[in-house]
Amino acid sequence: MRTRNRFAKIVLAAALAGMALTACGTADPSGRTTAGASAVEPGAKPKPKPTPTPVRSLPSDALAEHPDPEMRFLALSSRVLDGCVPGGLPQPPSVPPEDVPPPQNLPGRPMPEEPGDLSVPSGAPEPPPAPEPAPTRSGPVEEVPLTAVDKCAGDAHAARVRTAFDGAGPADYPALKKKLTSLDYPPSRIHRMPDHGGAPRARIDLRFMGGNLALEVTGTPDQVLVEPFGAPETEDVRVTDVKRKP
Numbered sequence: 001m002r003t004r005n006r007f008a009k010i011v012l013a014a015a016l017a018g019m020a021l022t023a024c025g026t027a028d029p030s031g032r033t034t035a036g037a038s039a040v041e042p043g044a045k046p047k048p049k050p051t052p053t054p055v056r057s058l059p060s061d062a063l064a065e066h067p068d069p070e071m072r073f074l075a076l077s078s079r080v081l082d083g084c085v086p087g088g089l090p091q092p093p094s095v096p097p098e099d100v101p102p103p104q105n106l107p108g109r110p111m112p113e114e115p116g117d118l119s120v121p122s123g124a125p126e127p128p129p130a131p132e133p134a135p136t137r138s139g140p141v142e143e144v145p146l147t148a149v150d151k152c153a154g155d156a157h158a159a160r161v162r163t164a165f166d167g168a169g170p171a172d173y174p175a176l177k178k179k180l181t182s183l184d185y186p187p188s189r190i191h192r193m194p195d196h197g198g199a200p201r202a203r204i205d206l207r208f209m210g211g212n213l214a215l216e217v218t219g220t221p222d223q224v225l226v227e228p229f230g231a232p233e234t235e236d237v238r239v240t241d242v243k244r245k246p
Contacts, residue, residue, distance in 0.1 A: 083156065
């Protein structure tokens with residue numbers, strides 16, 4: 001009985017030794033243990049995490065909090081266009097400092113002389129009258145195609161309008177206009193259109209820097225439909241007069 005128990009202990013010890021060798025490595029002919037391959041090689045450095053691309057700052061970004069809605073619209077349009085123009089919008093050239101400093105009253109010295117009288121002499125001829133403003137065109141005008149940049153900007157504006165409503169359509173036109181105004185679209189650029197099947201509808205004039213972009217926004221009970229389209233860039237054309245293509 002003792003011999004059988006001793007034999008069982010020997011078998012158990014051999015099995016445990018085999019498990020230890022499997023976990024720690026194998027023994028070479030000299031009896032030394034060779035460590036098994038590790039999942040991470042010694043000295044290997046972890047892969048660095050990708051660094052997010054910083055958002056390029058624009059001079060117009062300072063206008064994003066301006067009290068004038070047109071200035072905020074300028075900042076918004078510049079930011080959208082910067083993502084659509086290849087290479088981004090060009091940075092304005094730096095203004096060199098003036099070589100001549102402004103007049104200063106230095107201690108012990110008289111104040112520099114101011115320029116003389118710049119008034120127009122009494123015998124001078126009258127200046128020509130200002131040109132008459134161009135007559136405002138009346139009647140419908142055809143929709144114009146959008147450039148690639150305007151298409152890109154139109155998609156960006158449409159996406160931010162849809163996201164702002166978050167699947168909930170406006171109850172009426174005042175609610176639609178209020179929401180669009182909160183998105184930094186000036187009230188002067190939001191124009192009411194006849195309701196479409198009882199749903200409020202508006203057009204936003206986004207023409208900027210010679211572009212033709214405009215948006216048509218239609219509210220429904222559970223969403224808003226936003227469609228970019230092209231309007232002639234001339235000032236005598238109102239976006240409400242543009243006849244959309246079917």
